[in-house]
Amino acid sequence: MKFCSLCGNEVSLGVPPGDNRPRYSCARCGTIHYQNPNMVLGTIPVWQNRVLLCRRAIEPRYGYWTLPAGFMENGETTSEGAERETTEEAGARIRIGELFSMIDVPQVQQVHVFFRADMLGPELDPGPESLEAKLFSEEEIPWPEIAFRTVEQTLRWYFEDRRNGSFGTHTGAVRYSRRSGS
Amino acid sequence: MKFCSLCGNEVSLGVPPGDNRPRYSCARCGTIHYQNPNMVLGTIPVWQNRVLLCRRAIEPRYGYWTLPAGFMENGETTSEGAERETTEEAGARIRIGELFSMIDVPQVQQVHVFFRADMLGPELDPGPESLEAKLFSEEEIPWPEIAFRTVEQTLRWYFEDRRNGSFGTHTGAVRYSRRSGS
Numbered sequence: 001m002k003f004c005s006l007c008g009n010e011v012s013l014g015v016p017p018g019d020n021r022p023r024y025s026c027a028r029c030g031t032i033h034y035q036n037p038n039m040v041l042g043t044i045p046v047w048q049n050r051v052l053l054c055r056r057a058i059e060p061r062y063g064y065w066t067l068p069a070g071f072m073e074n075g076e077t078t079s080e081g082a083e084r085e086t087t088e089e090a091g092a093r094i095r096i097g098e099l100f101s102m103i104d105v106p107q108v109q110q111v112h113v114f115f116r117a118d119m120l121g122p123e124l125d126p127g128p129e130s131l132e133a134k135l136f137s138e139e140e141i142p143w144p145e146i147a148f149r150t151v152e153q154t155l156r157w158y159f160e161d162r163r164n165g166s167f168g169t170h171t172g173a174v175r176y177s178r179r180s181g182s
Numbered sequence: 183m184k185f186c187s188l189c190g191n192e193v194s195l196g197v198p199p200g201d202n203r204p205r206y207s208c209a210r211c212g213t214i215h216y217q218n219p220n221m222v223l224g225t226i227p228v229w230q231n232r233v234l235l236c237r238r239a240i241e242p243r244y245g246y247w248t249l250p251a252g253f254m255e256n257g258e259t260t261s262e263g264a265e266r267e268t269t270e271e272a273g274a275r276i277r278i279g280e281l282f283s284m285i286d287v288p289q290v291q292q293v294h295v296f297f298r299a300d301m302l303g304p305e306l307d308p309g310p311e312s313l314e315a316k317l318f319s320e321e322e323i324p325w326p327e328i329a330f331r332t333v334e335q336t337l338r339w340y341f342e343d344r345r346n347g348s349f350g351t352h353t354g355a356v357r358y359s360r361r362s363g364s
C-alpha cells in the first residue's frame with residue numbers, strides 16, 4: 001500500500017495513537033487503512049456416500065483437486081458464500097448443512113471454513129475455475145493431488161467422523177503452505 | 183474507494199472479465215481491489231461459574247457491556263486473536279478453549295467468532311477500550327445493556343448449554359443491527 005484509497009495522498013506506516021501495531025495512515029484526510037485476514041468458504045458436498053471435488057483450472061495449484069471453496073464476498077453470510085462457491089465451481093445443487101471445520105492459515109492471512117452439504121442430485125456443471133468436477137468414494141480420493149492442506153485436513157476429519165457415525169465441528173491451524181497457497 | 187492504493191491513479195467500478203460482480207479496479211496498474219468481510223474474535227471467559235464482561239469505553243455502544251472481542255489482525259490465528267483481545271480489553275489471563283459460536287452479520291460485512299475460555303485467576307486490568315471489567319453470574323447479566331446482538335446470542339447459547347451439561351458449537355446470523363454496530 002502506497003496511496004490513500006480515499007484521497008490519493010501518499011500513506012505512511014506508523015503506530016497510530018492508542019494503537020499498538022503499525023498501520024498505513026493518511027496525513028491529509030486522516031484515514032487509517034486497516035488490513036485484516038480474509039475468509040475462504042467451502043463445502044463438503046456429498047451424493048450417495050461420494051464426495052465432490054473440483055480440479056482447479058486456475059493458479060495457485062492448477063490441475064490439483066479441491067473441495068469447492070472461495071473468498072467470502074461482502075453482503076453474504078458464511079453459508080451463503082459456501083453455497084455460492086459450490087454452484088460457481090461445480091454447478092452442484094446442494095442443501096447446506098452444519099459448520100464442519102474452521103482452519104487458520106496465518107501465513108497467508110486466511111481462515112478457511114467448510115460446511116457439510118447434501119447434494120440434491122448427481123448433476124454437475126463445472127464453471128470456468130474448474131477443469132472438471134467429479135464424485136469420489138473415500139478409496140478413490142487422490143490424496144497426493146489435493147490442492148490445499150486445509151482441504152486435505154477437512155477431508156480426513158470428514159471420513160473419520162463418518163466412520164465414527166457422528167459429525168462434529170473441527171478447528172485447527174496450518175502453519176506452513178504446500179507451495180504458494182495453503 | 184476512489185484511488186488505487188498501489189499507484190495512486192483513480193479507480194473505476196465495473197465487473198472485471200471472468201467475474202460476476204462490480205469491483206474497483208485501476209486502469210493504470212491493472213490491480214483489482216477486492217473488498218471482503220472482516221472477522222471479529224472474542225472469548226467467553228469464565229471464573230468460578232461467572233462470566234467476564236467489559237463495559238465499552240468506545241463507540242459504537244459506549245457504556246454498554248460486551249464479551250471481550252475485536253477485529254482479527256494479520257498474522258494471527260483466530261484463537262490467538264481472541265486471546266489477545268481478552269488481554270487487551272480486560273487484562274484477564276485465560277486458557278483458550280473450544281470454538282463456541284460463529285455468527286454472520288452480513289449488513290456490516292462481519293463474522294463474529296467466540297471461543298470458550300477458562301480464566302486462570304480473578305484478577306482484571308481493563309485496558310483503554312473498557313470503562314470496567316467485571317464477573318457476572320447468569321442472574322446478574324445486564325441483558326438490556328448488552329452491546330451487540332452477537333454477544334447476547336452467544337451468552338444465551340452459553341448458559342443454555344451449561345444448564346444442559348454439554349457445550350456445542352453454534353452458528354447463526356444477525357440480520358439487522360441494534361444501532362450502529364451489530
Ligand SMILES: [Zn+2]
Nearest residue numbers: 004007026029
Ligand atoms: Zn487520504
Ligand SMILES: [Zn+2]
Nearest residue numbers: 186189208211
Ligand atoms: Zn493502480
